[in-house]
Amino acid sequence: MDNRIEHVLNELKTSLGLKKFVLHTYSLSQEVSAFGGFDILLSADWLPPAVEIPEEDDLLPDGTVSVRYSLRYQQLLLATTQGERSFAEALATSEEQFIQWTEQQTGLDFEDDFILTNRSETAIEGAVIHNGIPVQTDGFLELEWDESGRLLFCTLPLVVTKQFEEVPFSLTLEAIESLVREQLTPIRLPIEDEARFADYFAIDEVFITQDRTVLPYFTEEQSAEFSSNVLQWQTSSKYEVNQQTIHPLLRELSPDEAYSVLAHPENRITDETVQRCVQSATAFLSAKLPEESGEWEVYRILQQPNSIEVVCRKIDETAGPLRRKLVLMLHKDTYELLNFLDSIEMAQLFEGFTQALVQTISQEEAFELMVDYITLDPRYVYHQSSGIYKLCGLLDAEECVDAVTGELKQLNDL
Incomplete structure (x- = not known):
């Protein structure tokens, strides 16, 4: 595996609590960027521990974590868990800690750069702002986790500069x-x-x-x-x-x-x-x-x-x-x-x-x-x-x- 890609995958594995997971597949693709030019998307699937590796045409087993990551802007865009049960490690124990995790992933500061627009016991939705004005972003802010604090789903907005x-x-x-x-x-x-x-x-x-x-x-x-x-x-x-x-x-x-x-x-x-x-x-x-x-x-x-x-x-x-x-x-x-x-x-x-x-x-x-x-x-x-x-x-x-x-x-x- 290319050392540059391996480094990114290892960082994602740690930040998502997937230390015991096994990398199943990964790929690189090119798309038109909302910020001009092209971006490279890294897509990867991690299998939960102790599961049989699926054949090429088989469905991914429950607990598989799939991600999309922007190589150009070095940010996680999407992480989703197959099925309703996660086998990952807990990332947080409270909404406040998941907000802090979001800050780490995006470089945005809660209340100054983004606010919550909807919340439940195990989920939050938010919007990016500047001076209280909504920012049109490439992607939404949404997180969902289970009662143990394991991430089930997230989609993160991409903000590429702090210049307004x-x-x-x-x-x-x-x-x-x-x-x-x-x-x-x-x-x-x-x-x-x-x-x-x-x-x-x-x-x-x-x-x-x-x-x-x-x-x-x-x-x-x-x-x-x-x-x-x-x-x-x-x-x-x-x-x-x-x-x-x-x-x-x-x-x-x-x-x-x-x-x-x-x-x-x-x-x-x-x-x-x-x-x-x-x-x-x-x-x-x-x-x-x-x-x-x-x-x-x-x-x-x-x-x-x-x-x-x-x-x-x-x-x-x-x-x-x-x-x-x-x-x-x-x-x-x-x-x-x-x-x-x-x-x-x-x-x-x-x-x-x-x-x-x-x-x-x-x-x-x-x-x-x-x-x-x-x-x-x-x-x-x-x-x-x-x-x-x-x-x-x-x-x-x-x-x-x-x-x-x-x-x-x-x-x-x-």
């Missing part, structure tokens, strides 16, 4: 009204029990910085390029696609491969990358859909661990499961098309549904109906470009407006 934007929260809905209006967009949703589609106006959930920059709700998308390049061609191409199997995003890596990624974890999209992706997308669509020049755009480009993901979508179609999209997977060095996914396959699930009625409510009217239900709550959000947590407003609304009747509805009920 120290400014008062000054955003108001009135001050950013133009931005709020831009986030109120139409969406077409299936009403399954009526076998029809309906159009609504809903708020796109986003973060807005103090300087009025809009950040995507999913922090890892800050690494993506949202280009909106219209794809046009004069003649169709004879581009042939030799579809290849794409290694899964969590493809197992060797230790040397993993530490090579950690040495250069960046995944920013350059101008040259955008240009090459647009060229590949144009060549592919002009062959697949030669009559649809000017009807498609490159919406998003994101560097995945083993490929570049290019999302193309039909222009001027309403958002929702029926909006036509093509997801292209390109070779990360040559930009050759390796494979693609077509959303038309999802649309076939709704074959026979009645199309949406003609929209009669304008976006302006929908905004006036929605304005009292739109919220803007302070949140600290990691900003990849600056490497700090910025104070933002979380723009959201639980309601939406029926684009035909003007009726307000709860999004969660649709």
Whole structure:
């Protein structure tokens, strides 16, 4: 075993009370990080003492402890026990001691950096805060243990810096009204029990910085390029696609491969990358859909661990499961098309549904109906470009407006 990995596994074994356990399997995989670039995840399974080692396809025996650990940020993310009984050593005898254990694992201080939001005799849930304001984190804080103080389950938030934007929260809905209006967009949703589609106006959930920059709700998308390049061609191409199997995003890596990624974890999209992706997308669509020049755009480009993901979508179609999209997977060095996914396959699930009625409510009217239900709550959000947590407003609304009747509805009920 690689000495670097062995050291980490030994530390995890001690911190989780697994001294008598036997390491069964471990693996290394690469994923897009919410903090920019890539992270390497170490996954491991420990078997409780005196159990028979399972065959490859067998279920793990009760008492097995499975973990996920961030090698880049050197923190435990998840630990879970198979079944309802733990054979590990006790970690604590009280809630206070489990809070101290959480502080040791995360580097966060109770009450200053995190608070409890729910508790029982053998479990706690919490949230990360700064100056009393919630911090958008990669992961939740939750611990569960048995009556003897043995850990049954934990998931820990990852906070990668103590640098926060120290400014008062000054955003108001009135001050950013133009931005709020831009986030109120139409969406077409299936009403399954009526076998029809309906159009609504809903708020796109986003973060807005103090300087009025809009950040995507999913922090890892800050690494993506949202280009909106219209794809046009004069003649169709004879581009042939030799579809290849794409290694899964969590493809197992060797230790040397993993530490090579950690040495250069960046995944920013350059101008040259955008240009090459647009060229590949144009060549592919002009062959697949030669009559649809000017009807498609490159919406998003994101560097995945083993490929570049290019999302193309039909222009001027309403958002929702029926909006036509093509997801292209390109070779990360040559930009050759390796494979693609077509959303038309999802649309076939709704074959026979009645199309949406003609929209009669304008976006302006929908905004006036929605304005009292739109919220803007302070949140600290990691900003990849600056490497700090910025104070933002979380723009959201639980309601939406029926684009035909003007009726307000709860999004969660649709």
